[in-house]
Amino acid sequence: MATTTKPRTPNGTRNSVTSKAAKPNGTASTTKAKAPTVDGSPETHAAALLKELRNLVFKEYGVKLQLRDARVSTKIGHATREKLGLDIAAQVKKKGGNKKFDWQRWNTKVFPRLFGQPDALKYSPEVVAVVMSLLYDTIRTDPEQAVADLVEFNRASLERRNSFQAEQDDELDDLDDELDDELDDDLSDEQDDESSDELDDELDEELDEDLEEEDE
Numbered sequence: 363m364a365t366t367t368k369p370r371t372p373n374g375t376r377n378s379v380t381s382k383a384a385k386p387n388g389t390a391s392t393t394k395a396k397a398p399t400v401d402g403s404p405e406t407h408a409a410a411l412l413k414e415l416r417n418l419v420f421k422e423y424g425v426k427l428q429l430r431d432a433r434v435s436t437k438i439g440h441a442t443r444e445k446l447g448l449d450i451a452a453q454v455k456k457k458g459g460n461k462k463f464d465w466q467r468w469n470t471k472v473f474p475r476l477f478g479q480p481d482a483l484k485y486s487p488e489v490v491a492v493v494m495s496l497l498y499d500t501i502r503t504d505p506e507q508a509v510a511d512l513v514e515f516n517r518a519s520l521e522r523r524n525s526f527q528a529e530q531d532d533e534l535d536d537l538d539d540e541l542d543d544e545l546d547d548d549l550s551d552e553q554d555d556e557s558s559d560e561l562d563d564e565l566d567e568e569l570d571e572d573l574e575e576e577d578e
Contacts, residue, residue, distance in 0.1 A: 431487075438487040438509060439480025441516035442494055443473045449497075487512075 416427050428436070451463040478484035491508035495501040501511045 435487045436481045437516040441512040
């Protein structure tokens with residue numbers, strides 16, 4: 363029975379399908395390693411990383427980072443308290459009479475009685491925002507849009523307060539500069555007075571010497 367042999371290539375290796383294909387430059391082709399895949403969605407891994415981040419910050423600094431929803435709720439609380447307060451204060455002033463609007467009482471007693479504290483509202487941000495939209499035409503009636511409007515109101519209010527504080531700081535700096543200038547002027551006047559006194563003393567001594575010489 364006749365036997366067959368597999369053809370060999372000139373370099374003596376078998377030309378099998380399992381041999382690596384040669385590239386034109388004579389090097390063997392290699393398959394690039396794929397990046398390892400991680401099980402789970404990005405949201406799942408983000409939630410795990412967020413938990414680790416908050417725990418680390420609390421352990422290192424004793425600070426509890428607020429989550430997004432809590433931050434939005436706090437902004438809604440501050441915006442609602444301020445906008446309502448400004449409206450009520452304006453109407454009380456316009457009406458006149460014996461009643462006065464007390465911001466401290468409004469912030470610490472009246473507002474919390476119904477809404478809670480700005481950073482711990484009794485209702486969801488959407489509910490509070492819709493209530494505000496029923497009062498003011500500058501707040502849209504759609505819950506999400508109403509929330510966005512109040513967040514923007516809070517941002518603008520904070521910007522105004524920061525600008526006002528900066529102006530006050532500048533005025534204080536200018537006042538300090540004026541006081542420093544006045545102090546420098548006073549010191550300069552005192553030095554001038556001292557120099558004048560010394561000159562007067564020298565002239566008096568010279569005059570005394572001249573009179574003594576004339577007496578002799």
